[in-house]
Amino acid sequence: MPKIPTFQTQARPTAEVGGVKSNIQAPMPNFAGGIQNALTDYYVKERTAEANTNALQILGDLYGDQKDGTKGLYSIQDELKHNGNPSQVPGLYDEKVKQLWESAKTTKLDSLDNFTRKALEQKFQATSLLFKQEVIKGSRDTLYNNQKIVVGEDTQRDIINLKTIGLDYLSIFNQNRIDAISKIADVQDWQKKELILGTIQFGHKELAQTLIDKNQPELFNQLIKSGELKLDSKSFGDLTDKANKKIRENTFNFLSDGLDVVAGTSTPMTIQDSYNQAKSGTFNGNVDKINLFEKLTKGEKEEFFSNLDKKKRESNAEINSVNSAIMNEARVTEINKSLNVYKNMQNNNGIISKLAINEIFGDVKDNTFLQNSKQQFIDLSTRQGNDELKKISNYYKNNEITNKILNGEIKDLSTPFSLPGETKAKSILQRAGDGVNMDVDLKFYTNYLLPNTNNKQFIDDQKDFFNFINKYSPAVEGVTYAKYLDITADNRLNKFKNDMLQKFIAGRNKNISSVDLLNYKGDNFIGKDLVSYIGNPREIEQSLNEALKNNKTMKETFGKEQITLPLRLKNESIQDYKKRIGR
Incomplete structure (x- = not known):
């Protein structure tokens, strides 16, 4: 404890000022020396602070590369921390730091005072030690990462064996x-442990995924419960969900296997029956399915029923798709065989040969559609032999047939269909010789229209063309009151249609668009000579007079309304007459 100074005073009963005594002694020479020491200490501290500041600035320059090409601390650190040889890195680092310091001595230290030189040296040594620790750590990390790559490549090769051989290879894989x-x-021990755990978990994850993909989710669950599969938490959750989902999927597939489509066996009726059995849980008496169904929870049953509905839709769609594909293939086959029949007919003076039909179609008893088509050709040959085929081309009937083909309602020659006013459906082949001219109309359908119905551009062109025909045919047809009595109308309309079609086809073959061909304002308009197809009034009048001479007016009663029907033509049968007037 410092000694506290003391003071003494004497008091007198006079006005004399009292004297003061103390124990403080301060020799003059020592006092002056104290002041000098204080000034010196202040100077040293000031110079040291200044030196530290200058040293930090110079040290900052040493972080980067030097002008003489010597690498700075950052470059040295970046280079050596990526060196995967931690046993060599410290020596390499010391050598490069020494080179940097020698460079600093030459370029920076010569002009420095002792204070700054000493401060810089101390700070450089301390900083380089910190960098050295980071370099060694980085080198070890690099080695670890390199080893992970090597280990990973080796592990991948071993995983192939694990996935191929399966459970029997699991313990071998672990030990490897x-x-x-x-x-x-x-590599440090903790890093080795981390690598071992990581590679084993990765291999086990691959094996687990393989088991699930190979439809062995139950085995996966068994290995998880026994602890033989080691997975990280994320893989465990993901794969467990996949396995459980796969088990439910297998269960649902087993319970609904009656809805699977079997070629040549499954029909919409069999699918519906299996659906009803599964929906009711009876499964046609299958005990295994009934017991498994009863084990399902309420939520699982709801999910099963939802999947059942979906499978029913998919199965019916598949059956329809298969049937459509079979039907489309049969239609293509029919068209091709029909073309051959038609070619044979042309080479045989227009005679349809039953022998040729049998040779062209062959044995088609297993294909109902082709069998029916073959029979219709045979019937057509028989009618031809009996002279029952008339070379009459009913413009209106053929126009209806053409529109139905273009709209996708008629897709082949042998499927029956009805036209307005008809009570019995008949196919194109069955209409041949009965309003469908075998030499003109049947050829048009067989050779031109039906083979190209899958060509969208072709169909669009034909629709444009027949819209053009429908637009201008009334002018060719003539006045409405003479429509059914003018025996020349059909000929004019058919000639107009056929001539225009030939011009249209020729134009399209020259890559002239349908718009240009059918636009009356264009240079390529095919109907420029339309007036030549309009009936001669004198000829029409003569045709009407002749028709009136040979026929009586016929009336047909519909309820309370009486409608006057067109007259029968000379030598026209009742059947042909009804067909012509659409009754």
């Missing part, structure tokens, strides 16, 4: 990972 990683040099 332990042995391979334990031999790695310059």
Whole structure:
């Protein structure tokens, strides 16, 4: 404890000022020396602070590369921390730091005072030690990462064996990972343990995924419960969900296998029956299915029923798709065979040969559609032999047939269909010789229209063309009151249609668009000579007079309304007459 100074005073009963005594002694020479020491200490501290500041500025320059090409601390650190040889890195680092310091001595230290030189040296040494620790750590990390790559490549090769051989290889795989990683040099023990665990978990994850993909989710669950599969938490959750989902999927597939489509067996009726059995849980008495169904929870049953509905839709769609594909193939076959029949007919003086039909179609008893088509050609040959085929081309009937083909309602020659006013459906082949001229109309359908119905551009062109025909045919047809009595109308309309079609086809073959061909304002308009197809009034009048001479007016009663029907033509049968007037 410092000594506290003391003071003494004497008081007198006079006005004399009292004297003061103290124990403080301060020799004059020592006092002056104290002041000098204080000034010196202040100077040293000031110079030291200034030196530290200058040293920090110079040290900052040493972080970067030097002008003489010497690498700075950052470059040295970046280079050596990526060196995967931690046993060599410290020596390499010391050598490069020494080079940097020698460069600093030459370029920076010569002009420095002692204070700054000493401060810089101390700070450089301390900083380089910190950098050295980071370099060594980085080198070890690089080695670890390099070893992970090597280990990973080796692990991948071993995983192939694990996935191929399966459970029997699991213990071998585990031991291989332990042995391979334990031999790695310059890697710390904790890093080896981490590598071993990571590679084993990765291999087990691949095996687990393979088991699930191979439809063995139950085995996966068994290995998880026994602890033989080691997975990280994320893989465990993901794969467990996949396995459980796969088990439910297998269960649902087993319970609904009656809805699977079997070629040549499944029909919409069999699918519906299996659906009803599964929906009611009876499964046609299958005990295994009934017991499994009863084990489902309420939520699982709801999910099963939802899947059942979906499977029913998919199965019916598949059956329809298969049937459509079969039907489309049969239609293509029919068209091709019909073309051959038609070619044979042309080479045989227009005679349809039953022998040729049998040779062209062959044995089609297993294909109902082709069998029916073949029979219709045979019937057509028989009618031809009996002279029952008339070379009459009913413009209106053929116009209806053409529109139905273009709209996709008629897709082949042998499927029956009805036209307005008809009570009995008939196919194109069945209409041949009965309003469908075999030499003109049947050829048009067989050779031109039906083979190209899958060509959208072709169909669009034909629709444009027949819209043009429908637009201008009334002018060719003539006045409405003479429509059914003018026996020349059909000929004019058919000639107009056929001539225009030939011009249209020729134009399209020259790549002239349908718009240009059908636009009356264009240079390529095919109907420029339309007036030549309009009936001669004198000829029409003569045709009407002749028709009136040979026929009586016929009336047909519909309820309370009486409608006057067109007259029968001379030598026209009742059947032909009804067909012509649409009754």
